[in-house]
Amino acid sequence: MGKYLAFCLGCMFLVLSLCIVSHARAGDDYSRHYSSRHHSATDKGLFQVTLIVHDVDLNVGMNSFDILVLDKDRREVEGAEVTIMPWMPDMGHGVETNAAVSYKGDGVYHVDDLEANMPGHWEFRVWIKTGKAEDTVTFSFPSIPIK
Numbered sequence: 310m311g312k313y314l315a316f317c318l319g320c321m322f323l324v325l326s327l328c329i330v331s332h333a334r335a336g337d338d339y340s341r342h343y344s345s346r347h348h349s350a351t352d353k354g355l356f357q358v359t360l361i362v363h364d365v366d367l368n369v370g371m372n373s374f375d376i377l378v379l380d381k382d383r384r385e386v387e388g389a390e391v392t393i394m395p396w397m398p399d400m401g402h403g404v405e406t407n408a409a410v411s412y413k414g415d416g417v418y419h420v421d422d423l424e425a426n427m428p429g430h431w432e433f434r435v436w437i438k439t440g441k442a443e444d445t446v447t448f449s450f451p452s453i454p455i456k
């Protein structure tokens with residue numbers, strides 16, 4: 310009986326600690342709400358960029374979402390020049406339209422009219438410039454559907 314009890318308590322402890330660990334990890338970098346694919350350092354490591362969007366909100370047509378830009382010390386980047394270009398890597402084409410990017414404050418930039426003109430695998434290529442610092446980052450969305 311005592312053995313069983315110890316075993317059960319051991320199991321409970323294990324499950325509980327796994328729960329706590331996974332919850333703690335889930336709290337990082339918005340991953341509880343946004344998959345880790347939406348968060349990346351830029352290619353030269355100058356910025357930390359998070360696309361604030363759910364995969365299910367991206368569809369063929371015009372898309373809107375926010376981008377959070379932090380510097381490498383995780384401070385919000387004010388008033389940067391941000392451009393974003395959608396690209397289909399497997400087919401080698403983008404779109405004819407330009408997305409509009411406006412600064413909302415607190416390091417958050419709003420993207421409007423980002424067009425995906427057909428379903429499939431899209432990359433969103435982001436270019437960020439502040440003063441002399443310039444860097445790029447690419448986010449990959451394997452399957453953007455028709456709504």
Ligand SMILES: [Cu+2]
Nearest residue numbers: 397400402427
């Ligand atoms: Cu295409």
